[in-house]
Amino acid sequence: MSQQAQDQILGFIRSRFPQVEIGEAEDIFQIGFVNSLFAMELVMFVEKTFSVTVPNEELRIDNFRTATSMAALVGRLSPEAVGV
């Protein structure tokens, strides 16, 4: 898992919810602000930023709960992109 990928993802989430303190291990779905629109934006951000396509089998809510889990997903989909 890349710290850089995690930071980029966290930066995107914080930019969308600047009023909330969000840590890398924080469950964004439990915060209560996330809806299907943001979920779609999140998937698009991950795919665009890291040049990956998230396949159906990885489109699980657990993969998108935290910046850490999303960075791990990016690592699985494109190891070279995050230097692992």
Next chain:
Amino acid sequence: MSNAIALGQAADEVTDRASARAFVQAHIAPYGNEFERAGRLPEQLLERIGAAGLWAPFLPTEVGGAGMDMVTLGHVHEEIGRGCSSVRSLLTVHTMVAWALQRWGSAEQRERWTAALCSGAALGAFCLSEPEAGSDATGIRTSATRSGGGWTLDGVKTWITNGQRADLFLVFARTAGSIGAFLVPRNTPGVTVSAIPEILGTRASMLGTVTFTDARVGPEALLGPSGFTAGMMLTGTLDLGRYSVAAGSVGIIQACLEACAVYSNRRTVNGAPLRTLQLIQAKVTDMVTDVRAARLLYEEAGRLKDAGEASTIMATWVAKYFASTAAARHASEAVQIHGANGCGPDYPVARYYRDAKVMEIIEGSNEVQRITIAGEAYREMNL
């Protein structure tokens, strides 16, 4: 009745705005009022749309599409919307189904449906709205229950564009504790369709109510995982639908502008053409200004889609809100400029007026759009 409508000749492949305009001028615009009166689109036109490669040109060439970018797709839908919103409506829902299949379909699902959706051999319809659930998509009651290794669907979907004609329904249904999207062929036992007559606008879009009564489909009917993905599928398909409606609404404004320019140039009052009156010029000016602004908005949303930028979703909300409200406003003014002639069947503006009102409701009502857009504004300012 549809066969009685004589259509123009020859359909060439549509690849851009210019070829789309030529297609619409030859096969759609002159017949828009006839389509409306017939309450359906002729099969011959549906075949011509297929021959022109218009059903799903955004799909990759390797699966039968043309790899058309989203900005160009918007131009095509604008031109078709300029000619007839009912035709554009069919393309909108078909686009939503074909895109969802390409994005989330399994290899088997794509193998079964993609080529047919590209050619128009199978037409798609998007089944979300229900008698008691429109803007509140989470309120849907149609159920999908696991049975015999597959699924059993029960419920009613209504206001379904192309419901009367579609071969494949993309149905959103409630599963155990979640929502799933299902590909349901029209000929599935337990699926019945009734026509919705006397609709305000897009009267030729073959609206239907689709009822599922113990309709059993196999496990392969589920499109993508349910739950998290179904929510995104809903967001993604509606986003694309909104984009198409935004472009189609720009087409309505352009059609109003063209009709009003021609009419006010010819029609005289007190010995002078209507166009010499400053109040008429003011209305035409506002049409020119708004059509350009609305076009820029959807084109920007299209560029963001082509770039894979997440910000396209909000850009599309803004484009659709602006274009649809402007279309309704200018269609009303177009009728006003035409006077009593605008209220009758000899000019297209009464149809534009009816169709434009529908644009303010479908794919997210204006009220929902305002809530979403305002919410984004506050969020951007950290308020």
